Amino acid sequence: MKQLLFPFLSCVMLSAASVLVSCGNFPGTAEVAVPGDPSRFFVRDSLISPGVYYYPEQWPESQWERDFRNMADCGFEFTHFGEFAWSSMEPEDGTFDFGWLDKAVGMAAAQGLKVIMCTPTPTPPAWLTHRHPDVLVVNSSGQRIEHGARQQASWASELYRKYVRRIVTALAERYGDNPAVIGWQIDNEPSHYSFSYDYSENAQRNFRIWLQKKYGDIDSLNHVWGNAFWSQTYNDFSQIRIPNGKVLPGTPNPHAMLDYKRYTADEAASFINMQADILRSIISPGQWIMTNTMPGHSPVDPARMTSLDFLTYTRYLVNGRYSGYGEQGFRISNPDMLGYNNDYYRNIKGVTGVMEIQPGQVNWGKFNPQPYPGAVRLWMYHIFAGESRLVCHYRFRQPLKGSEQHHYGTMQTDGVSLSPGGRDIVRFNEEIKELRRHYDRNSAMPREMAAIRTAILVSPDNRWEMEFQPQSDQWDLYRHTIRYYYALKNMGAPVDIVEEDADFGKYPVIVAPAYIMVDGNLIDRWTEYVSEGGHLVLTCRTGEKDRNAALWEDRLAGPVYGLIGAEELYFDHLPKDRQAHVEFDGKEYSWNNWGEVITPAEGTEVWARHSDQFYKGSAAVLHRAVGKGSVTYVGIDSDDGRLEKAVLRKLYAGEGLDPVYDLPEGVLVEWRDGFFVGLNYTSDRQVLPVPDDAEVLVGEKTVPPAGVCIWKAAK
Numbered sequence: 001m002k003q004l005l006f007p008f009l010s011c012v013m014l015s016a017a018s019v020l021v022s023c024g025n026f027p028g029t030a031e032v033a034v035p036g037d038p039s040r041f042f043v044r045d046s047l048i049s050p051g052v053y054y055y056p057e058q059w060p061e062s063q064w065e066r067d068f069r070n071m072a073d074c075g076f077e078f079t080h081f082g083e084f085a086w087s088s089m090e091p092e093d094g095t096f097d098f099g100w101l102d103k104a105v106g107m108a109a110a111q112g113l114k115v116i117m118c119t120p121t122p123t124p125p126a127w128l129t130h131r132h133p134d135v136l137v138v139n140s141s142g143q144r145i146e147h148g149a150r151q152q153a154s155w156a157s158e159l160y161r162k163y164v165r166r167i168v169t170a171l172a173e174r175y176g177d178n179p180a181v182i183g184w185q186i187d188n189e190p191s192h193y194s195f196s197y198d199y200s201e202n203a204q205r206n207f208r209i210w211l212q213k214k215y216g217d218i219d220s221l222n223h224v225w226g227n228a229f230w231s232q233t234y235n236d237f238s239q240i241r242i243p244n245g246k247v248l249p250g251t252p253n254p255h256a257m258l259d260y261k262r263y264t265a266d267e268a269a270s271f272i273n274m275q276a277d278i279l280r281s282i283i284s285p286g287q288w289i290m291t292n293t294m295p296g297h298s299p300v301d302p303a304r305m306t307s308l309d310f311l312t313y314t315r316y317l318v319n320g321r322y323s324g325y326g327e328q329g330f331r332i333s334n335p336d337m338l339g340y341n342n343d344y345y346r347n348i349k350g351v352t353g354v355m356e357i358q359p360g361q362v363n364w365g366k367f368n369p370q371p372y373p374g375a376v377r378l379w380m381y382h383i384f385a386g387e388s389r390l391v392c393h394y395r396f397r398q399p400l401k402g403s404e405q406h407h408y409g410t411m412q413t414d415g416v417s418l419s420p421g422g423r424d425i426v427r428f429n430e431e432i433k434e435l436r437r438h439y440d441r442n443s444a445m446p447r448e449m450a451a452i453r454t455a456i457l458v459s460p461d462n463r464w465e466m467e468f469q470p471q472s473d474q475w476d477l478y479r480h481t482i483r484y485y486y487a488l489k490n491m492g493a494p495v496d497i498v499e500e501d502a503d504f505g506k507y508p509v510i511v512a513p514a515y516i517m518v519d520g521n522l523i524d525r526w527t528e529y530v531s532e533g534g535h536l537v538l539t540c541r542t543g544e545k546d547r548n549a550a551l552w553e554d555r556l557a558g559p560v561y562g563l564i565g566a567e568e569l570y571f572d573h574l575p576k577d578r579q580a581h582v583e584f585d586g587k588e589y590s591w592n593n594w595g596e597v598i599t600p601a602e603g604t605e606v607w608a609r610h611s612d613q614f615y616k617g618s619a620a621v622l623h624r625a626v627g628k629g630s631v632t633y634v635g636i637d638s639d640d641g642r643l644e645k646a647v648l649r650k651l652y653a654g655e656g657l658d659p660v661y662d663l664p665e666g667v668l669v670e671w672r673d674g675f676f677v678g679l680n681y682t683s684d685r686q687v688l689p690v691p692d693d694a695e696v697l698v699g700e701k702t703v704p705p706a707g708v709c710i711w712k713a714a715k
Contacts (some may be wrong), residue, residue, distance in 0.1 A: 038310040038351040041288045042389045045439045051078035053395040056104035057088040068111040075429025078114040083188040086120035109180035118185040124153045135160035138200040140246040155271040156202035168278045176283030183288035186275045208237045210263045224548045225255040261464040269304035276307035292355035295341045301460045310349040314356035319365025325666035326683025331372035335681045342386020344497035353390030354383045360408030360421035374706040376424035381708045385670035385677035443674030452493045452657045457512040472573045474593040481513040483641035487648045492660030504529045514541040531627030539634045564633040565604030565624035571596045582620045584608035589643035596635030678709040
């Protein structure tokens with residue numbers, strides 16, 4: 001039998017058992033266990049634990065022991081079973097077979113590997129969908145989604161939920177007190193993939209029930225939806241159908257569409273929470289429960305999944321869709337792909353991880369390039385820098401059959417030779433062991449970084465509203481937000497992506513990009529925040545609508561005028577091939593996506609003015625002092641982010657919030673647990689701002705493309 005080879009390593013591998021000892025018996029009980037705090041499941045000095053997906057049902061049993069031994073030799077500390085294995089767990093209705101899974105769990109444990117057990121609910125077996133086609137999703141064209149792939153079952157089907165409850169209960173009873181099972185993943189990337197939304201009769205029924213609970217009576221719904229327009233008025237809830245542009249002669253009612261997206265997110269969360277509640281009622285208190293969602297995927301809002309201990313996410317960075325920086329950027333990707341999501345998912349429950357990251361080439365992209373050498377390791381360090389407790393690679397072995405044949409694994413197709421990405425992974429796993437030796441539990445974030453910790457305020461309602469009504473094919477709320485995110489990271493600012501339930505007072509600066517839907521309570525909270533010394537940055541489109549997506553019976557965005565110091569505003573769009581300009585601090589900046597023309601109120605500073613078009617000389621960026629703090633309003637959405645960066649740097653410098661760095665585009669410096677993590681997403685060598693007296697633990701001050709440097713400040 002071929003042996004696993006590591007020709008690039010000069011060090012000797014530690015055994016899996018020694019890994020588990022060195023990381024504090026990952027994941028054990030935290031030193032101070034606080035009920036309800038998910039950090040209780042993890043030992044802090046283990047930093048991050050690496051794991052990998054494995055599908056014992058897809059490989060001969062004779063190879064399992066070898067594979068688990070090789071996983072442990074690669075430095076993995078856990079493996080991941082079962083999310084697509086329903087037909088193996090329950091081959092016939094009511095007949096369970098866990099014998100094979102018992103063997104796999106036992107073999108993994110014998111190699112010192114822990115197991116994440118998954119519920120198999122994204123892949124209902126053929127016997128179920130054949131006997132009960134009513135459990136299947138229907139797409140917007142009215143076509144039932146058939147058996148043959150995954151995610152084809154309807155969350156709204158009570159019959160499907162009955163079968164789900166049965167299999168989840170059986171799994172929980174089987175493995176809920178198994179010491180090898182550290183936690184549970186519910187489903188996999190809960191969504192309906194390319195068809196996104198469910199138009200089945202199950203969903204139609206549940207949507208009506210959801211609406212009736214929300215509005216109480218049909219007159220209230222008609223009023224909120226503006227159904228007098230185009231004679232859309234309903235007489236009772238039974239007449240309502242899911243808004244569907246495929247079967248309507250015009251654009252669906254935007255208020256109905258917003259409510260349908262809210263309903264779908266609630267239905268998805270209900271499906272996940274139901275499974276979590278079953279598990280928690282049976283399993284050991286020491287086992288945690290989570291799921292992995294796909295960031296920004298329309299039908300799902302992870303914050304609604306309240307029964308989970310924490311949330312994780314899935315991210316694939318090189319698949320022909322993302323250009324990155326420089327000639328090799330398409331092989332390295334963009335730093336926001338991980339950074340933004342680290343900073344969002346971490347703040348939902350206080351703990352997060354990445355449950356799928358590619359080990360190399362994928363098979364489903366627009367095109368499928370090889371990642372740049374070192375890129376996989378770069379991504380893992382970025383996940384580490386975002387305070388993730390777990391990173392799990394998809395997958396250990398490259399499949400020989402099925403839909404993902406050309407999707408790389410840690411191993412090549414022979415099952416025992418490391419892939420190029422696999423070599424990156426093993427290197428990271430070794431380096432993490434070394435970093436654990438340098439962990440200092442008393443380390444605190446440097447004061448200069450903590451002083452500029454910034455929140456970006458987001459809302460799924462705003463995303464859903466502007467997805468449907470962008471007003472310009474150049475409008476992209478995510479890219480608009482990322483321009484501010486990059487500007488903050490350029491300065492070395494720690495960032496938390498938060499929703500409205502956050503404590504605003506924790507942050508010296510809050511940026512609320514294009515916060516289109518507001519109410520009086522939020523405006524009052526913003527006003528109180530700045531009056532007490534906070535600095536609020538609002539941007540174009542903020543306050544245009546109320547919480548039901550109706551324009552105010554007022555001037556456009558009228559309710560925020562008192563806060564931002566305006567008397568009136570309107571907006572303009574330009575063709576893709578035309579640029580307009582604004583002048584800010586003696587420099588000219590271009591835009592064409594969205595530009596607002598603002599009449600400032602008396603006493604408001606004008607920081608930027610339009611320098612062309614028929615509104616030349618009009619205000620584009622405002623700033624005003626409010627109490628002990630300030631409000632800055634940026635009415636421009638640029639393409640390149642240069643204006644947004646300049647505005648933020650002026651604000652911070654003017655308020656005594658000194659930027660820590662001025663980093664090149666595509667270069668990041670993060671701080672975690674006493675470690676500075678320098679990441680180079682560019683196609684060129686970069687010199688990182690490593691102090692001369694710093695202790696460099698990984699890499700060097702000058703890093704290659706896709707390179708990493710880790711250092712600690714001098715004591």
